[in-house]
Amino acid sequence: MVSLSAFTIATLFLCAAAQNVTILKQTLSAAGVTAVYQGDANYSTVSRAYNRRFTFSPVAVAFPTTVSQVSTAVAAGTAQNYEVVARSGGHSYIANCLGGNNGALVVDLSQLKAITVRPSNNTALIETGNRLGDVALALNANGRALPHGTSPYVGIGGHSAYGGFGFTSRAWGLTLDRVTSATVVLANGTVVSASANVNPDLYWAIRGASPSFGIVTSIEVQTFPAPPSVTVFSYNWNDLSISAASTTITAFQTFAASNIPPEFGAELIFGQGSSSGKLSVQLLGGYYGAANLFSGVIAPYLNAAGMPKPSSQVVTPGSYINSVTYFAEGQSLNTSTAPDGSDNFYTKSLMTPSGSPMSAAAVTAFVTYMANQGFSSTADWFVEVELYGGSNSAINAVPLNSTAFGKRDTLFTIQFYASAPSGATTYPTTGFTFLDGMVSSILNNSPANWNYGAYLNYIDDMLANATTLYYGSQYARLMALKATWDPSDTFRFPVGVA
Numbered sequence: 137m138v139s140l141s142a143f144t145i146a147t148l149f150l151c152a153a154a155q156n157v158t159i160l161k162q163t164l165s166a167a168g169v170t171a172v173y174q175g176d177a178n179y180s181t182v183s184r185a186y187n188r189r190f191t192f193s194p195v196a197v198a199f200p201t202t203v204s205q206v207s208t209a210v211a212a213g214t215a216q217n218y219e220v221v222a223r224s225g226g227h228s229y230i231a232n233c234l235g236g237n238n239g240a241l242v243v244d245l246s247q248l249k250a251i252t253v254r255p256s257n258n259t260a261l262i263e264t265g266n267r268l269g270d271v272a273l274a275l276n277a278n279g280r281a282l283p284h285g286t287s288p289y290v291g292i293g294g295h296s297a298y299g300g301f302g303f304t305s306r307a308w309g310l311t312l313d314r315v316t317s318a319t320v321v322l323a324n325g326t327v328v329s330a331s332a333n334v335n336p337d338l339y340w341a342i343r344g345a346s347p348s349f350g351i352v353t354s355i356e357v358q359t360f361p362a363p364p365s366v367t368v369f370s371y372n373w374n375d376l377s378i379s380a381a382s383t384t385i386t387a388f389q390t391f392a393a394s395n396i397p398p399e400f401g402a403e404l405i406f407g408q409g410s411s412s413g414k415l416s417v418q419l420l421g422g423y424y425g426a427a428n429l430f431s432g433v434i435a436p437y438l439n440a441a442g443m444p445k446p447s448s449q450v451v452t453p454g455s456y457i458n459s460v461t462y463f464a465e466g467q468s469l470n471t472s473t474a475p476d477g478s479d480n481f482y483t484k485s486l487m488t489p490s491g492s493p494m495s496a497a498a499v500t501a502f503v504t505y506m507a508n509q510g511f512s513s514t515a516d517w518f519v520e521v522e523l524y525g526g527s528n529s530a531i532n533a534v535p536l537n538s539t540a541f542g543k544r545d546t547l548f549t550i551q552f553y554a555s556a557p558s559g560a561t562t563y564p565t566t567g568f569t570f571l572d573g574m575v576s577s578i579l580n581n582s583p584a585n586w587n588y589g590a591y592l593n594y595i596d597d598m599l600a601n602a603t604t605l606y607y608g609s610q611y612a613r614l615m616a617l618k619a620t621w622d623p624s625d626t627f628r629f630p631v632g633v634a
């Protein structure tokens with residue numbers, strides 16, 4: 137006797153529901169929405185993932201030019217039971233902007249590029265087809281700035297959906313913390329506002345999980361005065377021993393708790409050394425206060441017991457926009473001047489709790505793994521230990537439940553990144569176990585109840601217990617809101633809100 141649960145029946149119904157591409161085509165065409173379908177000349181170009189490890193075949197990629205066209209596209213996709221996803225900059229690590237599955241309708245936002253800076257109340261209205269470099273240029277032209285990451289080609293849509301960390305974040309928060317309102321296209325095509333006063337529960341959900349709730353066509357953000365001086369810094373240590381490289385982390389944890397100012401933003405970057413047992417280490421960041429104060433701010437870290445002397449260093453004061461350019465590592469901030477790049481990679485992340493920093497044993501195991509297995513790895517790799525927390529961090533000052541972002545009491549967000557070696561066209565199989573083992577080297581030496589998390593902008597579809605690690609205690613409320621705002625589960629993709 138087989139009995140079907142309501143859930144199974146609903147699933148069968150959804151799978152069996154008709155998907156008629158002819159009707160989709162007719163609807164989009166009647167509304168003047170440009171779209172590229174399977175078999176069209178541009179299809180392979182417009183459906184390529186930034187992460188070449190993934191190939192998906194969407195039913196179509198639509199290029200709406202107005203909010204009304206976005207609405208038409210979403211409603212048409214929902215009516216034909218297609219999975220619908222937004223694409224802003226297209227940098228999702230697991231190609232969720234292509235649906236993360238075959239057969240999705242991709243709503244590409246690249247034609248929605250307006251940025252309006254409003255001096256009257258220091259906000260900016262940013263359409264979500266913009267990329268971070270273009271946002272930084274437009275705001276800076278008006279003397280303003282926003283917290284966000286360093287890569288100019290990352291889209292503001294995905295970035296502000298799931299977080300948005302940069303070196304100004306300890307002073308100004310994550311990108312999503314500065315969103316004051318948004319225009320959202322719901323699954324049925326209805327266009328709504330979301331803010332503290334209008335649809336406050338949707339406003340809560342989109343700051344941490346918007347891809348599961350709708351397509352955000354624009355965000356209004358609070359901006360900051362571009363700081364008059366920014367000191368960019370890069371301290372480099374070549375071929376550190378395991379013990380010295382471990383000290384760069386343990387001393388960083390101690391330093392972070394020593395009342396450091398919010399104007400200090402930094403990360404440690406680890407890479408392969410020139411022999412087994414050695415590592416290259418870099419401290420990269422920006423100081424957003426007066427230039428003459430920086431040496432006093434950094435001194436306690438550089439002079440901490442056991443800290444090695446840097447092999448080289450760059451410490452350069454300059455303008456705010458020069459700092460944005462410096463962190464772009466040679467890429468133009470104006471993203472219309474050169475095409476986007478690509479990679480073939482696997483990424484994981486780990487957010488360490490402020491109240492329980494990594495133990496000495498965890499740090500040693502982690503560094504030993506990077507120095508040894510990292511030397512023999514067939515995949516290229518790097519690790520970034522980003523400073524979210526420490527004293528005076530604006531990220532952790534935001535009450536956990538005021539947005540849907542999963543984790544606030546974070547000291548470090550660690551990104552583990554491995555890619556196909558140059559020249560190779562596929563990611564090496566051993567690269568998965570290599571990176572998984574790196575994360576385990578920390579977890580196996582941490583308390584069983586360690587309250588760690590993971591970062592959705594470094595999204596990983598191979599993460600065990602992903603729902604808990606990404607959404608944490610927000611998940612129950614997100615699921616309830618999902619039923620209200622996207623009852624047909626139009627916006628469905630790997631690691632989304634079910």
Ligand SMILES: Cc1cc2nc3c(=O)[nH]c(=O)nc-3n(C[C@H](O)[C@H](O)[C@H](O)COP(=O)(O)OP(=O)(O)OC[C@H]3O[C@@H](n4cnc5c(N)ncnc54)[C@H](O)[C@@H]3O)c2cc1C
Pocket residue numbers: 221222223224225226227228229231232233245264284285286287289290291292293294295297298299300301302346347348350351352353593594629
């Ligand atoms: C080279 C590189 C550097 C990076 N550096 C940083 C960094 O410094 N700091 C940091 O925090 N992160 C960084 N990231 C991660 C980055 O923030 C995420 O990959 C981000 O999600 C990409 O946004 P996107 O719009 O480019 O991607 P997309 O793939 O377009 O979108 C990502 C997800 O958001 C959804 N989405 C996109 N637009 C919308 C919208 N308007 N409404 C609703 N849902 C939407 C998509 O459907 C998809 O699920 C970096 C990534 C790369 C590749």
Ligand SMILES: *[C@@H]1O[C@H](CO)[C@@H](O)[C@H](O)[C@H]1NC(C)=O
Pocket residue numbers: 156157158159
């Ligand atoms: C799809 O819709 C078109 C137009 O209404 C119709 O002619 C066609 O038979 C439909 N296809 C399927 C497979 O139902």
Ligand SMILES: *[C@@H]1O[C@H](CO)[C@@H](O)[C@H](O)[C@H]1NC(C)=O
Pocket residue numbers: 170171172178182199
């Ligand atoms: C398809 O490619 C051609 C030639 O590169 C280009 O002119 C056209 O704008 C493209 N269309 C779309 C929808 O991308």
Ligand SMILES: *[C@@H]1O[C@H](CO)[C@@H](O)[C@H](O)[C@H]1NC(C)=O
Pocket residue numbers: 254256257259316
């Ligand atoms: C800022 O001003 C614009 C008009 O210039 C207005 O539309 C918007 O609602 C204001 N935003 C806030 C948060 O006050």
Ligand SMILES: *[C@@H]1O[C@H](CO)[C@@H](O)[C@H](O)[C@H]1NC(C)=O
Pocket residue numbers: 273274470471472473
């Ligand atoms: C970006 O580059 C394009 C193409 O060269 C140019 O038209 C545009 O004015 C530039 N934008 C800015 C903000 O410099």
Ligand SMILES: *[C@@H]1O[C@H](CO)[C@@H](O)[C@H](O)[C@H]1NC(C)=O
Pocket residue numbers: 536537609610613
């Ligand atoms: C946040 O809300 C959840 C319920 O969704 C509650 O259990 C938790 O205690 C709240 N946490 C804080 C820090 O307010």
Ligand SMILES: *[C@@H]1O[C@H](CO)[C@@H](O)[C@H](O)[C@H]1NC(C)=O
Pocket residue numbers: 600601604
């Ligand atoms: C997943 O997370 C929950 C809640 O924290 C925990 O109880 C469970 O043990 C975790 N499962 C695994 C496999 O880690």
Ligand SMILES: *[C@@H]1O[C@H](CO)[C@@H](O)[C@H](O)[C@H]1NC(C)=O
Pocket residue numbers: 322323324325326620621622623
């Ligand atoms: C569209 O969806 C929203 C959210 O589920 C709902 O409140 C609204 O009534 C729907 N509109 C129509 C016209 O069905």
